[in-house]
Amino acid sequence: MELANAGAQVRLSFSGPPLTFPLPDGIQEAGLVEAVDRDGSIRFQDGSSGPADVLLFCTGYVFSFPYLDAAQLKLQIQDQLLAPLYRHMMPPNFPSLFFIGMCKLICPFPNFHCQVQFALAVLDGSVSLPSAALMEQEVLEELQEKEQRGIQQRHLMVLQQQQWDYCSMLADTAQFPPLPPAVRSLYEEVWRQRREHPKHYRRNNYRLIADDRWELVH
DSSP: OHHHHTTOOEEEEOSSOOOSSOOOTTEEEEOOEEEEOTTSEEEETTSOEEEOSOOOOOOOOOOOOTTSOHHHHTOEEETTEEEOOBTTTBOTTSTTOOOTTOOBSSOHHHHHHHHHHHHHHHHTTSSOOOOHHHHHHHHHHHHHHHHHTTOOGGGTTBOTTHHHHHHHHHHHHHTOOOOOHHHHHHHHHHHHHHHHOTTTGGGOEEEEEETTEEEEEO
């Protein structure tokens, strides 16, 4: 949208279902990219094609931890997956090391808060962990279950709606206060606004006024 605001003509190619909201002027949906021709034009799987000055890849992050010995930690780091991580945080072989914020499609800072509270409870001994073998087995079974449902490897750390049960589980296990219901409610409202008003939804400001209530600030 920022490119379109600057006068660029943008063709949006992605693997998900078609968008359900009207796109701003200057942005057009296209099928998946099939090939880039020698003259720089782009061919799409829907049969359309057109010239392009810039091909911009939005492929996510590439994890890299050159300061860690992945073999010693028994960590697999490839294709946007870091595994196995018990509770999406700890290598079973080194459970005093924590990776905070690795999950995808979440409400970020409340999720980070819950992970940090859980990590502190592990470090001070309030939470007792299973053996390394049991932790690794649990993680691998969870990943295998997702793969059997057809989830691609680079999406195995996506939580989306599972994030709320995940945060509640961390809170129950480590005995810290769970996220207020208003956090989820506000997160879902912002997503709704994003779908309906993708160009202007960021202009809205909100205030939490109780554990179960928020208000729009004009």
